[in-house]
Amino acid sequence: xxxxxxxxxxxxxxxxxxxxxxxxxxxxxxxxxxxxxxxxxxxxxxxxxxxxxxxxxxxxxxxxxxxxxxxxxxxxxxxxxxxxxxxxxxxxxxxxxxxxxxxxxxxxxxxxxxxxxxxxxxxxxxxxxxxxxxxxxxxxxxxxxxxxxxxxxxxxxxxxxxxxxxxxxxxxxxxxxxxxxxxxxxxxxxxxxxxxxxxxxxxxxxxxxxxxxxxxxxxxxxxxxxxxxxxxxxxxxxxxxxxxxxxxxxxxxxxxxxxxxxxxxxxxxxxxxxxxxxxxxxxxxxxxxxxxxxxxxxxxxxxxxxxxxxxxxxxxxxxxxxxxxxxxxxxxxxxxxxxxxxxxxxxxxxxxxxxxxxxxxxx
Amino acid sequence: xxxxxxxxxxxxxxxxxxxxxxxxxxxxxxxxxxxxxxxxxxxxxxxxxxxxxxxxxxxxxxxxxxxxxxxxxxxxxxxxxxxxxxxxxxxxxxxxxxxxxxxxxxxxxxxxxxxxxxxxxxxxxxxxxxxxxxxxxxxxxxxxxxxxxxxxxxxxxxxxxxxxxxxxxxxxxxxxxxxxxxxxxxxxxxxxxxxxxxxxxxxxxxxxxxxxxxxxxxxxxxxxxxxxxxxxxxxxxxxxxxxxxxxxxxxxxxxxxxxxxxxxxxxxxxxxxxxxxxxxxxxxxxxxxxxxxxxxxxxxxxxxxxxxxxxxxxxxxxxxxxxxxxxxxxxxxxxxxxxxxxxxxxxxxxxxxxxxxxxxxxxxxxxxxxxxxxxxxxxxxxxxxxxxxxxxxxxxxxxxxxxxxxxxxxxxxxxxxxxxxxxxxxxxxxxxxxxxxxxxxxxxxxxxxxxxxxxxxxxxxxxxxxxxxxxxxxxxxxxxxxxxxxxxxxxxxxxxxxxxxxxxxxxxxxxxxxxxxxxxxxxxxxxxxxxxxxxxxxxxxxxxxxxxxxxx
Numbered sequence: 001x002x003x004x005x006x007x008x009x010x011x012x013x014x015x016x017x018x019x020x021x022x023x024x025x026x027x028x029x030x031x032x033x034x035x036x037x038x039x040x041x042x043x044x045x046x047x048x049x050x051x052x053x054x055x056x057x058x059x060x061x062x063x064x065x066x067x068x069x070x071x072x073x074x075x076x077x078x079x080x081x082x083x084x085x086x087x088x089x090x091x092x093x094x095x096x097x098x099x100x101x102x103x104x105x106x107x108x109x110x111x112x113x114x115x116x117x118x119x120x121x122x123x124x125x126x127x128x129x130x131x132x133x134x135x136x137x138x139x140x141x142x143x144x145x146x147x148x149x150x151x152x153x154x155x156x157x158x159x160x161x162x163x164x165x166x167x168x169x170x171x172x173x174x175x176x177x178x179x180x181x182x183x184x185x186x187x188x189x190x191x192x193x194x195x196x197x198x199x200x201x202x203x204x205x206x207x208x209x210x211x212x213x214x215x216x217x218x219x220x221x222x223x224x225x226x227x228x229x230x231x232x233x234x235x236x237x238x239x240x241x242x243x244x245x246x247x248x249x250x251x252x253x254x255x256x257x258x259x260x261x262x263x264x265x266x267x268x269x270x271x272x273x274x275x276x277x278x279x280x281x282x283x284x285x286x287x288x289x290x291x292x293x294x295x296x297x298x299x300x301x302x303x304x305x306x307x308x309x310x311x312x313x314x315x316x317x318x319x320x321x322x323x324x325x326x327x328x329x330x331x332x333x334x335x336x337x338x339x340x341x342x343x344x345x346x347x348x349x350x351x352x353x354x355x356x357x358x359x360x361x362x363x
Numbered sequence: 364x365x366x367x368x369x370x371x372x373x374x375x376x377x378x379x380x381x382x383x384x385x386x387x388x389x390x391x392x393x394x395x396x397x398x399x400x401x402x403x404x405x406x407x408x409x410x411x412x413x414x415x416x417x418x419x420x421x422x423x424x425x426x427x428x429x430x431x432x433x434x435x436x437x438x439x440x441x442x443x444x445x446x447x448x449x450x451x452x453x454x455x456x457x458x459x460x461x462x463x464x465x466x467x468x469x470x471x472x473x474x475x476x477x478x479x480x481x482x483x484x485x486x487x488x489x490x491x492x493x494x495x496x497x498x499x500x501x502x503x504x505x506x507x508x509x510x511x512x513x514x515x516x517x518x519x520x521x522x523x524x525x526x527x528x529x530x531x532x533x534x535x536x537x538x539x540x541x542x543x544x545x546x547x548x549x550x551x552x553x554x555x556x557x558x559x560x561x562x563x564x565x566x567x568x569x570x571x572x573x574x575x576x577x578x579x580x581x582x583x584x585x586x587x588x589x590x591x592x593x594x595x596x597x598x599x600x601x602x603x604x605x606x607x608x609x610x611x612x613x614x615x616x617x618x619x620x621x622x623x624x625x626x627x628x629x630x631x632x633x634x635x636x637x638x639x640x641x642x643x644x645x646x647x648x649x650x651x652x653x654x655x656x657x658x659x660x661x662x663x664x665x666x667x668x669x670x671x672x673x674x675x676x677x678x679x680x681x682x683x684x685x686x687x688x689x690x691x692x693x694x695x696x697x698x699x700x701x702x703x704x705x706x707x708x709x710x711x712x713x714x715x716x717x718x719x720x721x722x723x724x725x726x727x728x729x730x731x732x733x734x735x736x737x738x739x740x741x742x743x744x745x746x747x748x749x750x751x752x753x754x755x756x757x758x759x760x761x762x763x764x765x766x767x768x769x770x771x772x773x774x775x776x777x778x779x780x781x782x783x784x785x786x787x788x789x790x791x792x793x794x795x796x797x798x799x800x801x802x803x804x805x806x807x808x809x810x811x812x813x814x815x816x817x818x819x820x821x822x823x824x825x826x827x828x829x830x831x832x833x834x835x836x837x838x839x840x841x842x843x844x845x846x847x848x849x850x851x852x853x854x855x856x857x858x859x860x861x862x863x864x865x866x867x868x869x870x871x872x873x874x875x876x877x878x879x880x881x882x883x884x885x886x887x888x889x890x891x892x893x894x895x896x897x898x899x900x901x902x903x904x905x906x907x908x909x910x911x912x913x914x915x
Contacts, residue, residue, distance in 0.1 A: 064670030160547045164566075164896075248664070249739050256663025257555040258900050328661040328740045331897045332569045 012036030063325035090269035102156035107274035110149035117142030124298025124305025135203035165262025175339030207297030287316030393848035397452035422877035423477035425485035443771035473759035499579035558910035609648035610855035634700035649855035660904030700833030748902030762857025767801035769794030
């Protein structure tokens with residue numbers, strides 16, 4: 001189906017309906033949506049699983065001048081299976097005094113939250129599960145939902161390392177929530193102008209607005225990605241999303257050398273797998289959001305949109321790993337300073353400026 | 364009469380004049396004269412010495428004799444001037460039944476831990492000591508293991524209760540009951556402790572209110588063992604196990620220096636050069652590890668600095684393996700020389716080293732770039748873990764920790780041994796007093812070590828005399844009875860001293876190890892309190908502690 005479908009925004013259900021010709025019955029629509037969700041989840045989990053275990057190790061090894069896994073299967077690819085087999089076959093141990101309910105619920109919830117969030121991502125090629133008018137708000141809401149399972153995990157573990165880890169997560173999530181949303185919102189006025197739509201929060205419209213040359217000037221070789229049209233917002237969003245999903249240099253909730261593994265400390269076996277998976281899926285969700293908002297979604301020459309989207313997501317992942325190998329963790333006070341004292345003000349300033357400039361251009 | 368002797372006489376007179384009833388006499392130790400002090404006035408004697416420039420308490424060593432216990436204090440002058448460097452010992456004799464000495468922890472804060480150790484292992488009570496608890500052994504331990512009468516076979520029960528994890532929900536801090544704090548055990552198994560250290564930490568949010576290092580998890584009775592082994596062959600493998608990460612050659616030198624000095628053993632010049640070469644290679648490897656693990660503590664991940672440092676260290680490790688046949692537990696030095704000559708073909712081996720040395724300046728520049736041009740790393744390393752020079756001296760900190768506070772005290776420079784005196788090198792200091800300075804000192808010292816190694820190779824290549832690797836040492840080394848000696852070398856972490864008391868047999872009567880890490884760790888609480896948790900971990904990393912050496 002890829003390539004054949006025009007870039008115009010359609011959800012997976014609509015794509016299938018187009019193929020079959022005509023309207024689908026509500027039941028069929030439900031079934032197709034479910035199938036779409038399953039397809040998406042499978043692709044995602046494949047990508048995430050592969051990169052979580054294998055690509056991360058390989059990339060980090062290259063940065064550090066090492067080789068990393070190369071014994072199990074070609075290029076050590078089968079380490080993925082070896083690791084999953086090991087982790088899944090472990091006994092589920094609930095620590096003494098833990099709050100069993102939240103301890104066990106947290107891993108499931110964390111995966112659910114982040115996988116659901118992908119429903120709003122316009123992968124291009126008609127691969128989008130849901131495309132509501134308020135798509136961006138939904139996506140950002142799910143992004144911040146990830147903090148709740150971490151709180152549950154940290155509080156339920158009955159361990160002080162976990163406790164400090166979740167405290168940090170809360171402080172961090174609150175500090176960076178507003179900059180994240182506001183810097184994302186800064187693209188919305190642009191969407192309204194370029195895509196000429198009444199629903200500028202719709203994810204598919206955001207992508208659609210980024211097609212064509214920069215600022216709609218004919219013949220310009222630079223695409224109209226909001227990375228170029230709105231670079232300040234892109235930079236602020238990047239910092240905020242790193243903090244939101246606790247990636248280096250903002251990985252304080254885990255803080256390997258201080259808190260052992262932060263909120264993950266007491267987890268093992270399948271529960272650990274789920275939390276770990278959610279964490280990596282969150283990186284890709286961050287990448288997907290950044291791609292959709294600032295990198296023109298699936299736009300790009302020759303290859304199908306969906307492939308371009310994955311490539312851009314991978315590029316984001318590469319940057320994450322790059323920072324992991326080269327930038328140390330900031331301290332909690334430095335982190336909060338940055339969030340409250342600089343990022344917050346800058347994002348609002350940028351939003352006001354954007355609105356002001358657009359208002360002047362239009363009127 | 365030499366300058367040193369004259370100074371000794373002057374200081375003895377001063378002390379006798381000021382404290383006529385505290386000084387009981389003068390004894391002669393091999394390294395310096397010893398003032399026999401009244402055990403209840405020993406703090407006054409030490410204070411007068413401190414006022415007269417002996418501003419560094421190296422170690423407190425407890426020795427048992429048939430009719431008495433002695434508490435021996437080794438004092439030095441911290442200085443960068445060889446003329447000014449000097450040593451002085453103070454001995455407090457106490458009776459056999461109720462050994463009690465006045466504490467000197469009021470004079471030197473660093474004495475606190477040293478006296479606790481002496482109390483723990485030898486059972487000397489230090490009156491007025493602020494915190495006289497066991498330090499290496501568990502609180503429930505019965506007896507004092509270095510005593511003659513100690514029964515090795517008696518059962519020791521360390522109950523679980525004695526080590527119960529004090530999970531206190533609220534921890535009252537002495538000076539402020541209103542603080543809402545949390546007690547956290549960091550270690551003994553924790554990613555940032557590089558071994559087995561237990562930090563009893565009290566946190567107020569993210570800020571460390573109180574931290575107490577609990578050591579002894581890696582105590583392997585090294586002193587006890589060495590007292591039961593003969594000088595000539597049996598002791599030498601053990602120093603490798605103190606600071607076990609690459610610094611083995613330096614530790615071996617500490618032992619070799621002390622006993623060669625005491626038993627009057629000559630070392631041929633050729634062997635001296637080989638020893639110096641081996642030591643500096645060892646130091647470079649140890650410092651590379653220190654820089655790498657400091658980065659590891661900041662990042663918490665396998666990062667670029669750590670991996671590069673380990674890769675560079677690996678080459679040195681191979682060179683050392685070529686030399687000694689071993690990667691870490693070298694066992695290469697012998698009394699009166701070294702075990703083997705250089706590996707053949709030696710041109711090839713020299714080539715290998717030169718190849719490495721050629722890259723050192725470039726590599727160190729790269730590390731500096733990685734550290735100093737990384738904004739975030741600088742934000743974390745600068746002005747954290749600030750150790751003022753006065754405090755460092757007070758606690759007996761030495762090595763890169765002291766030099767990072769701007770004090771140019773290096774045993775190689777002020778009290779030269781091996782071949783250092785003939786070579787051209789500089790003492791590296793930085794005066795930032797923070798974590799960053801301590802790391803930069805180590806990078807600078809790697810460069811200086813490279814210079815020394817290069818000169819050693821030049822000398823060895825052009826060596827036209829006899830290549831004598833060992834002098835003739837009697838089969839059984841017996842230093843004269845009733846002599847004792849304290850000497851130190853510049854180990855990877857600082858002043859690594861050995862105090863040997865001889866009873867005329869081929870085994871030491873007392874073998875005390877003055878570990879630089881032990882003293883450097885004792886200042887840790889002062890550095891960490893009031894800092895953020897993350898900085899505490901970074902500070903711990905910058906002190907470069909190896910627990911094989913702290914606990915011995």
